[in-house]
Amino acid sequence: MIRILQESTQDLEEIHSINSKAFDSDIEANLVDKLRGVTKPYISLVAKEHGIVLGHVLFTPVFVGDFNINAMGLGPMAVTPERQGEGIGSSLTNEGLKACRTIDVNVVFVLGEPDYYARFGFEIISEKGLYYKGEEFSPYFLAIELTPNCLKGISGEVHYHKFFDDV
Numbered sequence: 001m002i003r004i005l006q007e008s009t010q011d012l013e014e015i016h017s018i019n020s021k022a023f024d025s026d027i028e029a030n031l032v033d034k035l036r037g038v039t040k041p042y043i044s045l046v047a048k049e050h051g052i053v054l055g056h057v058l059f060t061p062v063f064v065g066d067f068n069i070n071a072m073g074l075g076p077m078a079v080t081p082e083r084q085g086e087g088i089g090s091s092l093t094n095e096g097l098k099a100c101r102t103i104d105v106n107v108v109f110v111l112g113e114p115d116y117y118a119r120f121g122f123e124i125i126s127e128k129g130l131y132y133k134g135e136e137f138s139p140y141f142l143a144i145e146l147t148p149n150c151l152k153g154i155s156g157e158v159h160y161h162k163f164f165d166d167v
Contacts, residue, residue, distance in 0.1 A: 002054065002088060004095040007044040012036075014053035015046065022078035027167055032076060034163045035060055043072070043099045047079070047088045055079035057092040059100060062109055064130065065156030072100055073160050074110040093120055097146070106150040109143045109158055117142050129155030 007015060012033075019029035036042070039060040047055035057077040064071055074096060079088045097120065100108055110117055111132060114124060122142035125131075128151055132141045141158075145151055 002047050002049045002091065004045055004047055004091055007046050007056070011046050011053050011056075015044075015056045018053060018056055018080050019076060019078045021081055022084075023076070028076040028078065031163055031167055032056070032058055035161060038163075039161055041072070041103055043096055043103075045092055045096055045099070047092055053080075054083050055088040055092050057089075057096050059096050059108065060161055062161075063159045064107075064154055067154050067156070069150060069154065070104055070106045071158070072105050072108050073158075073164075074108055075112065089116075090119070093117075097144070101146055106147040107143050107145050109141065111137060111141055114140065114142060120144060125151075130158055131156075132158050132160075 016029045016033060019032055020026050035058065036044070041061065043059035045057050046053045055078060057074065059072045059074055062071045062073040074093065077089055077092060097108060109125070110122060121144045124139065125141055125143040126138040130143065130151065131138060143151070
């Protein structure tokens, strides 16, 4: 049985390894390591089976222009390659969104595959006047409002922590 838990210090090496394997480089793994303890709030969940970490998801604060809105960014998320397609990523995403709701997050953004994230309620956000960096990201930049209509009247660039600039 797979359990979704908060990361612990015992999980850090496995989290790094899974992110490296899932993304075929250390870039995302190093990003997770750099963000740990730097951002608040910091939601870092692992999927474990028999004590072994099979997946990881990270949620960190993002800023929407000069608006005062409680927003988080989902990512990176990684599942060990040999266990992808089993619903582990979905479980991590669902539990992460629940955790965001418990700390009164209004909206969660993600840069990812629209077909995958639509199943959780994420929608492409460019039509609402929100964007990440440039036009090339628009088809892959999505959001889910955890507080209905929280993005009404809000537009501009969504900024992730500066460490994301290295990705």
